[in-house]
Amino acid sequence: MKYHEITQADCANLSRFISEADRFITNPTQHWDHDQFKTITAMPDLVIQPVNNEEVINVVKYANDNNIPIVARGNSTGLMGANLTVKGGISLDMVKMNRVLEYDPKGLTMTVQAGIRLKDIEEYLADKPFTYMPAPAMHWATLGGNVSTNAGGLKAIKYGVTREHIRELKVVLTNGQLYKFGSKAVKSSSGYSLKDLIIGAEGTLGVITEITMRLYPKPRKSINAIIPYPTLSDAIKSVPAILASGVVPTTVEFMGRKVIELWEEYSNEQFPISNGDGFLIIGLDSFTDEEWQAQLKQTLTVVKDFKAEDAIILAADSKEAQKIWQCREQLLLAIQKSTPKMDEIDICVPINHIPDVLKRIAELESELKIRIPNFGHAGDGNLHIYLCSDNLTDNEYKKISAKVISELYKTAKSYDGNMSGEHGIGFARANNYEEFYGKEYTDLLRQIKNLFDPKNILNPAKIFNL
Structure with missing residues (x-):
């Protein structure tokens, strides 16, 4: 599709809608050409930072009337290139609409x-x-x-x-x-x-x-239980049993010793638990102490059948708990720092099939000689899987990572899972969408897109190909 290239006349017309000149940026810098991964870059022709609904209305209507692509942008923490102006045009930077x-x-x-x-x-x-x-x-x-x-x-x-x-x-x-x-x-x-x-x-x-x-x-009572296991597989296998027992945790996260060691190197901190190679972090909140105590007792009884070692129980606001959550929240940054280039998928499968995905990841690591660290949400089946370039050449990494992504999508589909649990499809995975979900389904989405955006000016080339 051919889009209109922004001219000086367009800039003059659009600038009338923005009351302050510093929010109308005609020479964008690299700040606007990437998301957190920086694996895909695309520089907008123009950046506009609106502060109210009227400014957004005027800019979007002008872009549509003049066939100019326009992409809404947040704080650029995405991983799939969803906020990038891959067709040029306007980056509608929303960060000053923050009231x-x-x-x-x-x-x-x-x-x-x-x-x-x-x-x-x-x-x-x-x-x-x-x-x-x-x-x-x-x-x-x-x-x-x-x-x-x-x-x-x-x-x-x-x-x-x-x-x-x-x-x-x-x-x-x-x-x-x-x-x-x-x-x-x-x-x-x-x-x-x-x-x-x-x-x-x-x-x-x-x-x-x-x-x-x-x-x-806000919950009256909140505690965290960190449970070590001999292996990550032991930890994951215990999760369906915990949930089936009637316990309703706030959080069930999994991570292994390998990614924890990457965090220790990244943060120059020591993880507070030295035993075990697999871990569950279980959060419980409640109205009374008796409620969380009953749920914790049930949890610890269930996990004994899965080789669980002694759990550490921490108040949610304790320094030890804060360090453990700091580790969990910084795992992505730690993995990213450990390798020159990185890509990611966040497939989601039924929770009882997480071990099958982890097994396939191990097979691919061995077959293709690539490091694939991972962690994720054990309670809802959403895995964060990272592909590290390490010593691979750019061509080797491109070829091998494409193979890994394709194989893991096949694995997710075979268990009735989804391509993404929370990071989205964006530009990076749009080419995989129709193969995963089928042409009839994707054609229905194309009809919806055409109804809302017949000129395809809103964030073009994202999610699926038109």
Whole structure:
């Protein structure tokens, strides 16, 4: 598809919509050409940083009327190139739309602009009795980006992913109109849920400007149990039994000794547990001490059948617990620092098939001579799998990593899994989409895309090929 290249006349017209010159950037720097992985780069022709709905409306309508591609951008913590202007055009950088618009404790909601960071939300709610429950590890990610990928996070097993915490969205479509999708009401049996269509669409259907989120009362009691096992396989195999026993953890994370050693080197810190090669981190929260104590007792009874060693029980706010969570949250950065280049997939499978995926990863490491560290969410079957270039040449790495990705997608599909559990498809995996989900399904998505964005100016070349 041929797009219109931005001219000086376009810049003059577009600049009228932006009240401050420093938010209209005609000479973008490398700050805007990559996401966290930097494996794909694409420089926008123009960067616009809106601060209100009217500015977004005017810019999106002008882009649509003049056939200019436009890509909404958050804080660039993505891993799949979803925020990159691969067709050129406008990068609509949302980070200055970062205000809290309404705090409604009686209605248990809070409304914010889409560019606000998770870190800012946490700080705003620090002295209040409520919290925004989803807990993606990237605290500097924007909420709009999380909504656009339906980010999961560490508490999805008990509280659900981002989708379950969004009441209402305001979205600008290509016709230049601002729509309200959803409402503050808890329930709806009122036709198509366009709100849920926008969530996870990676900015390909509209530009999210405002988000009304659900607030939860902060848990009265929270503890963490760190359980060592002789092997990572032993740890993973215990998870279905824990959940089937009636325990409802906040969190069940897995990691092995190999990735912990990478974190120790990265952080110059010592992991506080020296025994075991596989670990589960189990979080429990409750209203009373008796509740979490009963769930913990049940958990520790169940895991004895899976060779579990003595668990360490920590208050959630203890220094030891904070170090363990620091390790978990910095694993991606630790792996990234250990290798010149890195790629990633985050397939999601039924929890009882995590051991099958780990077995296939080990086979591929041996067959293809590539290092594939991994960790993830044992409670919901979402694995974070990293492909490290190490001493491979660029051509070797490109060929071998493509083979690994293809094989692991086949593995996920064979167990009725998904290509991505929370990081999205973006540009990096768009070529794999139709093979995984089939032409009929992908054609239906193409029809939806065409209805919302007939000129394909919104984040083109993402998720699937047109």
